[in-house]
Amino acid sequence: MRDERSITERLRKLAVIPAGSPVIKGIGDDCAIYRPRGSADDLLFTTDMFIEGLHFLRETHKPEIAGRKALVRGLSDIAAMSGTPRFCLISLCVPPWANTKWVDKFFDGVLKMAAATGAIVAGGDLSHGESLFCDVMVCGAVPRGQAIRRDTARPGDELYVSGLLGGSSLGLEKMSGKARTRHLHPEPRLGLGSFLREKLRATSAIDISDGLSLDLQRICLASQVDAAIIAPPCFAGASLEQALHGGEEYELIFTVPRSTRVPNVFEGVRLTRIGEITRAFGSGGTILLNSMPLEPLGYDHFRQPGTATRRDRAV
């Protein structure tokens, strides 16, 4: 089996977008961008699966927490592109072990997060199956032409990250203390996403769903640039390894023009300069950590066992 990137790349090449299409951006960013006829807004669309045994275990995730997390994944993609959530669709395949109470509480978790962020639950699909499987589509709006993309970072831009990294991986490992809370209750950085567009004029952004190393590489590959970074700020107790490669952080990586004044803190979340974008040596995607090449070891669902450290992200 090829890796996720090569499957996606094949699909991207085959899924031709005709000239003049209202689809402004298809496969290859956190969200697709659609431009409704005559509208002042562009619409952002993202879909994320949430699978038992892979993204959560029922032993550690209460149903409300699972429901909340299932929605956060998409909300974080909307944040990364600087959108405001509008609505969501929830597909849920219910396994034999989940009774009515579990399903109700799962949806309570979804609904609470939806209400807090404006992502109205507008529909979905229900089914029975062998294991719990959920897929959440989130739509967000952004002023026309102003979505922040991952393919627009430029050499010379400064590179920032929000929050402290590695906490989610640490929490998954330990299942105790603040790291556990961090793992179970991620926050989509929606306010920060809007701030990046309105005040900082960020040139690119992505959310950390699969690990800083892998998600930063996605910016670099899409923008055909390289990056040079220092160690990111670590969550208390987390290793540098966890901060560099740990997934499910839902913090934002973003780039700004060199002269931009970025505050140290936004809405209680640290913003830290971790490096800069550099001209691509080859076709782009090379990241140097303290001048040494950094392998993108973040989570790839399709990486073959043995070709890289496959962290156990099954949660």
Added chain:
Amino acid sequence: MRDERSITERLRKLAVIPAGSPVIKGIGDDCAIYRPRGSADDLLFTTDMFIEGLHFLRETHKPEIAGRKALVRGLSDIAAMSGTPRFCLISLCVPPWANTKWVDKFFDGVLKMAAATGAIVAGGDLSHGESLFCDVMVCGAVPRGQAIRRDTARPGDELYVSGLLGGSSLGLEKMSGKARTRHLHPEPRLGLGSFLREKLRATSAIDISDGLSLDLQRICLASQVDAAIIAPPCFAGASLEQALHGGEEYELIFTVPRSTRVPNVFEGVRLTRIGEITRAFGSGGTILLNSMPLEPLGYDHFRQPGTATRRDRAV
């Protein structure tokens, strides 16, 4: 476990849509309706799961056929609300048995149907898991305020159905001949959907995904009306039972004002008057077949075994 309708109904009540929201219609129709700021179009959104063992078996469905069918389910919802497909998002969880070739051919099936209907593949999500699970979101456009809904049928309206029914169930049972083709290659009635809006001024419509009896009841419940019908036209070899309750037909049920002239055939597909909408005796949802009550035995994922004939829709 409660039935699908009661789970959906609870969710519909809790998923409050604030006044002035761009979400014009949330849970409760084939698609959600979203009105983009300043746009001449409303957008339709639907999401449908496509699950191994439930919606298809790999023994009978080649990967291209599975991919095509996964997309048809949503396209049919867009047709029922009279929309034109714009784009789709595909989430796919790949099981160990599916190799790269299978995945490529699955996407080839999706892409071919997408190209034929204008539903650009604009994104999605990929993952590994125990069994094949797919969820497809389709977006369509319709002129502002002109989507055909299921909650707007009125007493006195005439009731029609497209095509010949029962063929998909028969094909599933026999896996031979024309019925097999019918089962494996359903057609979304997109041209008919537009015709219903532009020429017939249809008052309501729904697609037959779970069976005529159940889907017609959905129109009646949503519109708070009853219906009186005669036997629908049957696919050659299909039983009346299959025509009344068989799912995965993807034909359209629609209502028109009494005086409307409906052609016998549209784009090669028969249009047959099967009855009329009547004033609700109670709160609506009662269907009489030749003056006898017709039970909605179509497919409900959450119906308890024993409470009704549970047809094996696992395909």
